Amino acid sequence: MPRTRNCYDPHSESPFRLSRSKIDMFLRCPRCFYLDRRLGIGQPSGPPFTLNIAVDALLKKEFDSYRAKAEPHPLTVQYGLVAVPYQHAEIDNWRNNLVGVRYLHPATNFLVFGAVDDIWVGADGQLHVVDYKATSTAKEISLEDEWKIVYKRQMEIYQWLLRRQGLPVSDTGYFVYVNGLKDADGFAGLLRFNMTLLSYTGTDDWIDAVLRDAKECLCASAPPQHHEGCNWCEYRRDASNAELIEARPKEPINQNAEKAI
DSSP, rough: OOOOTTTOTTTTTTTTEEEEEHHHHHHOHHHHHHHHHHHHHOOOOOOOOOHHHHHHHHHHHHHHHHHHHHHOHHHHTTTTTOEEEEETTHHHHHOOTTTTEEEEEEEEEEEEOOOEEEEEETTTTTTTEEEEEEESSOOOOOSGGGGGGHHHHHHHHHHHHHTTTTOOSSEEEEEEEEEEOOOOOOOOTTOOOOEEEEEEOOTTTTHHHHHHHHHHHHSSSOOOOOOTTOOOHHHHHHHHHHHHHHHOOOOOOOHHHHHHH
């Protein structure tokens, strides 16, 4: 049953909360975005990535210990990066999924928000958005996989949000990738990781136009057409078509024809 809370009302003057992940949903499929944010019909959620969440929590604790000392983490030293974890009164709120970094976008009245993993400050005073990623792969760690455009947009939105707090944010952000190793002889209650630091130079000049397009989408009286390439749209379309075929009246069986055979 569709939910009614947190759905967009074109006639409301109250700011509408729009998360970083919902902006990405709009970019992937405007129809799914409309069904979710306007009609309250969300995509089914999968199980939580509890191991990834645990890794994130441990990384935060580790980098926080260097934040308290105002010292660089060994990973940044290893890569020759002169930066330390950023100290700010709002850092815990900015990393809280229920709060995050927020900005009220005047043109759309969207209260845009997103929770960063970390922020580092360089010797020049510029801030670098940092995102933690956990994986387990034999492939070289990179940002070149096509689906990782989601990660890049995520970082660019964080950069955009922090700039609107009046902060000096660098175009260069960093991904701390931890890769679970599978070459040990056994588990023994331990999982070892390699840590890799990847830099990414982002641009946030696309965000304002996308927010305006998202607003126009939500104000429409009907959802957009099926989005080609969207697995959810294809599933809904194919399931609906199959149900229509199944619901058609069945032709009666000719008993005489059966006996003749």
